[in-house]
Amino acid sequence: MEAANFPFVGARRKSGNSTKRQNGRDADSRIVVMSNRLPFTYSRTAGGLKRQPSPGGLVSALEPTLRRRGGTWIGWPGVELKKGERISTRADTYRVAPVALSETDITRYYHGFSNRTLWPLFHSLPGHTQFVRKDWNVYADVNERFADVALRHARNAELVWIHDYHLMLTPEFMRRAHREARLAFFLHIPFPPFDIFRLCPWDKELLRGLIACDLIGFHIEYYAQNFIDCAEKILGARVDREAMIIEDGDRVAKVGVFPIGIEFDLFQEQAMRARRESQRERVVLGVDRLDYTKGIPERIRAFERLLELHPRHKGNVVLLQLAVPSRSQVAEYRDLKSEIDELVGQVNGRFATSTWSPIRYLYRSFPRDRLCGLYRDADVALVTPLRDGMNLVAKEYVACQVDDPGVLILSRMAGAAETMREALQVNPFDLDGTAEAIHRALTMDEEERASRISSLRRRERRDNVEAWVEYFLTAGSGESAHLEPISEREIQNWLRGYVKNYPLCLFLDYDGTLTPLVSHPSKAVLSTDMREVLMSCARRVDTEVSIVSGRSLDDVRKIVGEPSLIYAGNHGLEVEGPEIKRFRHEDLVHYEARAHELFEALEEIAGEGAWTEAKGPTLTFHLRKVPEARRSHYLTIARKLMTKHGYQARDAHAAVEARPPIGWDKGRAVLHILRELYGPDWSERVRVIYVGDDQTDEDAFRFLSGLAMTFRVGSADTPTAALHRLPNVEGVRRLLDWIGVRPLTEASSTHAPL
Ligand code: GDG
Numbered sequence: 160m161e162a163a164n165f166p167f168v169g170a171r172r173k174s175g176n177s178t179k180r181q182n183g184r185d186a187d188s189r190i191v192v193m194s195n196r197l198p199f200t201y202s203r204t205a206g207g208l209k210r211q212p213s214p215g216g217l218v219s220a221l222e223p224t225l226r227r228r229g230g231t232w233i234g235w236p237g238v239e240l241k242k243g244e245r246i247s248t249r250a251d252t253y254r255v256a257p258v259a260l261s262e263t264d265i266t267r268y269y270h271g272f273s274n275r276t277l278w279p280l281f282h283s284l285p286g287h288t289q290f291v292r293k294d295w296n297v298y299a300d301v302n303e304r305f306a307d308v309a310l311r312h313a314r315n316a317e318l319v320w321i322h323d324y325h326l327m328l329t330p331e332f333m334r335r336a337h338r339e340a341r342l343a344f345f346l347h348i349p350f351p352p353f354d355i356f357r358l359c360p361w362d363k364e365l366l367r368g369l370i371a372c373d374l375i376g377f378h379i380e381y382y383a384q385n386f387i388d389c390a391e392k393i394l395g396a397r398v399d400r401e402a403m404i405i406e407d408g409d410r411v412a413k414v415g416v417f418p419i420g421i422e423f424d425l426f427q428e429q430a431m432r433a434r435r436e437s438q439r440e441r442v443v444l445g446v447d448r449l450d451y452t453k454g455i456p457e458r459i460r461a462f463e464r465l466l467e468l469h470p471r472h473k474g475n476v477v478l479l480q481l482a483v484p485s486r487s488q489v490a491e492y493r494d495l496k497s498e499i500d501e502l503v504g505q506v507n508g509r510f511a512t513s514t515w516s517p518i519r520y521l522y523r524s525f526p527r528d529r530l531c532g533l534y535r536d537a538d539v540a541l542v543t544p545l546r547d548g549m550n551l552v553a554k555e556y557v558a559c560q561v562d563d564p565g566v567l568i569l570s571r572m573a574g575a576a577e578t579m580r581e582a583l584q585v586n587p588f589d590l591d592g593t594a595e596a597i598h599r600a601l602t603m604d605e606e607e608r609a610s611r612i613s614s615l616r617r618r619e620r621r622d623n624v625e626a627w628v629e630y631f632l633t634a635g636s637g638e639s640a641h642l643e644p645i646s647e648r649e650i651q652n653w654l655r656g657y658v659k660n661y662p663l664c665l666f667l668d669y670d671g672t673l674t675p676l677v678s679h680p681s682k683a684v685l686s687t688d689m690r691e692v693l694m695s696c697a698r699r700v701d702t703e704v705s706i707v708s709g710r711s712l713d714d715v716r717k718i719v720g721e722p723s724l725i726y727a728g729n730h731g732l733e734v735e736g737p738e739i740k741r742f743r744h745e746d747l748v749h750y751e752a753r754a755h756e757l758f759e760a761l762e763e764i765a766g767e768g769a770w771t772e773a774k775g776p777t778l779t780f781h782l783r784k785v786p787e788a789r790r791s792h793y794l795t796i797a798r799k800l801m802t803k804h805g806y807q808a809r810d811a812h813a814a815v816e817a818r819p820p821i822g823w824d825k826g827r828a829v830l831h832i833l834r835e836l837y838g839p840d841w842s843e844r845v846r847v848i849y850v851g852d853d854q855t856d857e858d859a860f861r862f863l864s865g866l867a868m869t870f871r872v873g874s875a876d877t878p879t880a881a882l883h884r885l886p887n888v889e890g891v892r893r894l895l896d897w898i899g900v901r902p903l904t905e906a907s908s909t910h911a912p913l
Pocket of ligand 1: 219348419446448523524526530547555
């Protein structure tokens with residue numbers, strides 16, 4: 160948490176508020192904040208565009224920080240700008256880069272996917288959640304545009320700090336365009352457990368979006384562990400729960416816990432200065448955005464229950480509920496408003512007298528100084544969300560207790576409950592329990608109130624928002640984390656139970672799996688270590704090893720050079736091995752002449768390092784040596800030529816493959832080998848492991864789903880049907896090493912190949 164660890168913090172402090180050049184660079188390039196909204200929102204009025212501060216916890220937390228430190232804030236300005244209309248790109252001491260969004264974008268990306276899908280799902284309220292593909296598509300598109308603006312305005316940023324659930328795909332779009340970017344993300348809402356998160360049809364995409372970051376922050380440990388859990392179970396990523404690291408190929412994403420704080424001193428000062436209003440009754444205060452996660456109806460019912468259980472409070476206590484209008488375009492929020500209006504009417508109708516009404520409900524926003532006065536004067540704060548990322552209201556209330564100490568009642572479903580232990584914690588669904596807590600708060604003696612509040616205040620003063628920002632930025636700018644190489648224990652956890660008492664049939668891709676990808680296929684030679692572990696597997700009586708490659712059969716057999724293995728070449732169109740009949744797909748005869756013609760045609764267009772590999776009935780057009788900017792040009796022409804000659808074009812690593820469209824792939828080849836070796840009931844007689852790194856291996860992963868243990872080698876940014884991921888070729892070597900030396904299968908004689 161030391162400011163000195165983060166060069167930017169120190170530099171800003173010394174140079175005051177200036178945003179001019181520091182150390183020869185524009186200070187604005189140093190930190191970039193991205194969030195759905197800019198810290199202020201424009202609206203269109205008769206007099207032109209009107210600017211107001213944006214509501215919500217995120218702005219309360221971050222705006223002061225950027226104001227103090229300078230930088231760039233990227234977000235939506237709140238209004239669709241007309242042609243030629245401009246908004247200021249300066250705000251106070253920092254720069255602003257607006258992202259233009261159309262009405263459709265707002266409907267589908269913001270009200271739709273963000274607020275009708277992610278918001279309820281992440282608050283573990285699947286009953287409120289809608290999954291709409293069109294919303295998802297626009298969400299992805301808008302996220303990409305945010306990334307484009309960031310890349311245009313802040314390519315050299317020291318750190319891009321992306322906020323909240325609206326922008327979960329933006330990191331991946333940025334990473335694709337800028338490998339070296341330093342990206343951090345903070346989620347202000349909960350991250351749900353695996354069983355809830357996996358309800359989302361786009362679960363993998365969202366996880367991949369975030370894993371592109373160097374640092375992913377959550378309010379509390381529980382959310383962080385949920386995220387790690389999902390990355391492992393849904394993406395098959397390797398994780399280290401203790402070190403909180405997720406592996407993504409050769410890079411890693413660090414996960415961290417950063418409980419957000421508030422501007423403690425500011426709230427305290429405003430509370431001291433706020434005007435006093437005469438108040439006859441004792442006040443139980445609720446302050447929320449009008450949102451179904453905040454538990455307002457439940458709170459009103461709990462207060463009603465208090466009056467039933469403890470009638471002595473009638474006439475003496477009021478529930479003052481402030482509800483800031485929010486997301487009123489979403490039907491559910493309008494329904495919630497009607498529900499609350501009705502409930503307030505019912506309770507007031509039931510208990511009110513000519514001089515007293517139990518509930519005072521104000522549906523509007525209050526200026527900050529008034530709010531601080533209300534916090535200060537409330538005897539009890541009733542903060543009872545059904546689920547809440549953190550909840551700043553609880554913290555603000557505590558900061559404003561500058562006079563007679565009040566009591567904080569806090570839902571155990573709020574992230575804030577993790578640290579605010581001295582609050583009276585309640586289950587918001589338990590109306591009787593909450594009513595009793597209100598009673599206890601109203602009757603608590605001063606000594607207890609004072610000691611609870613002073614501990615709470617001490618912590619919130621120390622862990623204020625400035626400390627949060629520094630803590631996060633320090634972590635974000637720290638050394639890149641690294642994950643220990645894959646360990647024997649991890650491999651054992653995956654495989655021990657699976658292979659126990661069964662013989663094993665092992666399928667391995669070659670390029671990118673057993674050897675690293677190199678500039679030319681002829682250079683992809685097996686290392687001595689890899690050959691050793693491969694052969695220690697192949698020599699076992701309970702293990703069969705097959706190499707399944709896109710190379711021609713002759714080529715792969717020659718480059719591996721081990722006659723005891725089974726080989727499948729040309730993506731499985733040709734198979735050969737010691738215990739297996741030589742197989743060559745019968746339709747291949749039709750492709751020999753065509754392959755020759757296609758070869759000639761591809762050779763004619765090849766230039767700038769592109770070249771064609773002839774593999775008998777199939778071909779590969781290689782682009783590894785072609786400058787990246789020119790690859791798509793060659794890809795397009797090559798694909799067209801392949802289709803013209805009656806082939807299917809399939810993308811591979813920096814290459815495109817011409818495959819005969821005969822419904823045969825690596826998956827079918829694996830089935831062929833398994834049936835040849837073990838008979839039609841192979842799945843009862845043998846365990847299967849398949850390891851591959853390529854798009855063409857996905858055919859085998861899909862075919863084997865539920866039937867085998869599958870591993871995809873490489874980074875998490877490519878979708879896969881494999882169960883697990885291995886970071887690189889070294890990970891494969893370790894896996895084979897374990898398989899080679901595992902205890903011999905006792906039952907191997909009974910389950911041996913036919
Ligand atoms: C998200 C997460 C997380 C409310 N009424 C008025 C007013 N407010 C201000 C409060 C507070 C903010 O709005 C609400 O913050 P919360 O934390 O309670 O909730 P969300 O807006 O849902 O925020 C949340 C937060 O992000 C930060 O990470 O804690 O869990 O859901 O600051 O003071 N402000 C003024 N007038 C009002 O009438 N001026």
